[in-house]
Structures are given as C-alpha cells and as structure tokens.
Amino acid sequence: MDNQKGNLYLIPCTLGDTPPLEVLPLLVKKAIEEIDHYIVEHEKTARRFIKGIHPRKSQPSLHFSQINKFTDESEIPSMLSPCHEGFDVGVLSDAGCPGVADPGALAVEAAHRQGIRVVPLVGPSSILLALMASGFNGQNFAFNGYLPIDKRERRQELKRLERLSAEIGQSQLFIETPYRNNQMLESLVSTVTPDTQICVACDITLPTEYIRTMPASNWAKTKVDLNKRPTIFIIQK
Template sequence: MEAKKGNLYLIPCTLGDTPPLEVLPLLVKKAVEEIDHYIAEHEKNVRSFIKSISPRKSQPDLQISLINKFTDESETPAMLAPCHAGFDVGVLSDAGCPGVADPGALVVAAAHRQNIKVVPLVGPSSILLALMGSGLNGQNFAFNGYLPIDKRERRLEIKRLERLSAERNQSQLFIETPYRNNQLLESILSTVQADTQICVACDITLPTEYIKTLPASVWSKQKVDLNKRPTIFIIQK
C-alpha cells in the first residue's frame, strides 16, 4: 500500500509591508505554523514573511528550495520529495499569490503529474484586486505580463492590446518593473486613442494605495508619480 503523500499548499503573502493578518485569513497562519518545507524565489523573503506571521516558529527547522524563471522542470522532483515522504510543502511567492505571474506554477504542474494534492489558499492578488477596483470588464480580461522594453516594440504591443480590447470587449492587464512605471504610462498615453479607458492601480493593500480609471484624454492632464511603486495597468477600448 502506497504511503500517504503530503500536500502542496499554495500560500499567499502580503503585497508589501502590511501586517499579515490584515489581508490574510487565519488559515494561512495555520498552514505556515504547520509546514517546514517551502519552495520560493528568495530565501530571505520567505524567512521574513514566516517570522512576521508566526514569530515563534523555529527558523532553523525550515527547509527551503529555490525556484525562479530559469528553473528547469528536471529540478522539481527534488522540491517535491518531502511530499512523497509524507510532509506538506508550501509554495510562497515574493508577493501575492504563488503560481500567478510567478514561477511557482512550474512546481504546481509537476505536483499534478505526480498525483500530489494541490491546495490553493486565499490571499491578495494584485491582478484581481486591480481589476475589481477598475470598473473595467471583469467578465472578459487577459493578463499579459511585461511589455517589451524597446520603445517601438512596446508601442506596437500597446496598439495590439488596444485593438484586441476593442475586438473582444476585453480588459487588458499588464505590468512593468516599478522603476519604469512612469515611462510606461507615458508610452500608453502617447499611443492609445483619446477615449480608451486606462486604470492605474498601485501600492494595492498598502496605506499609499492608488486606483484610478480615466480615459486617456483625461489622464494626460493628471500628475501621478509611479516610480518604484508596484503597479498594475489596465486598458479597455
């Protein structure tokens, strides 16, 4: 008879320096307190988050496997080995929900192939919170990740997303490295049509949270500094 496997828990964390229990349910705290095996992008961030939500948890007992966008599928069996030994494993993102705009999806896919139960826990997703607060189409939307850095390619991609939005009545979401946010907003405003709706949602769940949706013609008269502030952009034609 096959031994009982542990589960793979997808554990959301905060989107910034917010007290964890202001945005996370108690079930997340319970999972963190019971799990010693983790998969994450950065060990320092994992340890800091675990300490913030469970200060009494023994840090030396933590076993942390690292994953990033360069991780190969062949590395996932070792990460999931504790599950086959009967231990639960937690996947943690640097911010928000693991597996969503996050390399954790690789190990989740491997868990399904290995018949390991995947348990997603409730927590903040900047993508969904931005969409919720935008007033744009939440019935039909697409998340496009990062846009090209090259100015010409980025402009072409913005035009393509605007066209898709019009053809499909679909909200188009995307992000940028925080220190390039202001440049991206400038690119959007200089590219889209005047009546295209633009939502800028930054610092979600933080005291400095800012969410505003306006047509491009009005945005051009606004002054907002998005530099180094995690931001979701949404356009809808």
C-alpha cells in the same frame, strides 16, 4: 492517489509591508504554523514573511528550495520529495499569490504529474484586486505580463491590445518593471486613442494605495509618480 503523501499548499503572502493578518485569513497562519518545507523565490524574503506570521516558529527547522527564472526545470520534481515522505510542502511567492504570474506554477505542474494534491489558499492577488477596482469587464480579461522594452515594439503591442479590447470587449492587464512605470504610463497615454479607458492600480493593499480609472485624455493632464511602486495597468476600449 496515495493518501500517505503530503499536500502542496499554495500560500499567498502580502503585497508589501502590510501587517500579514490584515490581508490574510487565519488558514494561512495555520498552514505556516504546520509546514516546515517550502518552495520559494528567495529564502530571505520567505523567512521574513514566516517570522511575521509566526514569530515563535523555529527557523532552523525550516527547509527551503528556491524556484525562480534561473531554475532548471529538471530540478523541480525533486523539490516535492518531502510530499512523498508524508510532509506537506508550501509554495511562497515574493508577493501575492504563488502560481499566478509567478514561477511557483512550475512546482504546481510537477505536483499534478506526481499525483500530489494541490491546495490553493485565499490571499491577495494584485491582478484580481486591480481588475475588481477598475470598473472594467471582469467577465472577459487577459493578463499580458510584461510588454516589450523597445519603444517601437511596445507601441505596436499597446495598439494591438487596444484593438483586441475594442473587438471582443476584453480588459487588457499588464505590468512593468517598477522603475520604468512612469515611462510606461507616458507611452500608454501617447499611444492609445484619447477615449480609451486606462486604470492605474498602484501599491494595492498598502497605505499608499492609488487606484484611478479615466480616459487617456485625462491621464495626459494628471501628475502621478509611480516610480518603484508595484503597479498594474489595465486598458479597455
């Protein structure tokens, strides 16, 4: 590998409006202080995060490339050009760890193809924090992303995940668009068997954090408003 190349740093950010240094290590602050080139989901969000970490950093000196679900993959290799000029590049997600359920993974893939060293930094992942707090199987688990929006297809997928959990003891994690969280929980409770365990992990690391694990039969009697609150759902049979 060419030692003159810059590195690609995967820089975690907060999961909400938590003061950054309450949940992020100093190594993240050091990386932000030294890096001026970034690959981000949204420039405005990234600038706000960088300013929160390092208020005195010169904003005009920052360079941003945007990567999201609308990005043409052919544009991604050129986003790493600063690395070939000896500059480090940072990848920032809108929340949590870049590259995990995040379009930043495409930049990481391109970096490996170009022989650029990839450096992951420690920070909060809502997926892993939810699994840690669930009490479910942490040896065998799967993150399934978003489930189908169509009610019939969603019920079929929930039944499939429940069967899979029962067959191989695998914890099944998934998410929903925040404004549909309440409907997802209702659908989940009415679809799985009453003894299936459900964990709802909401607003992780925030003052409003809510994490509960109990059988579907108990959730049927529980009132909780998840509307517009980032939530991880986990089931285990």
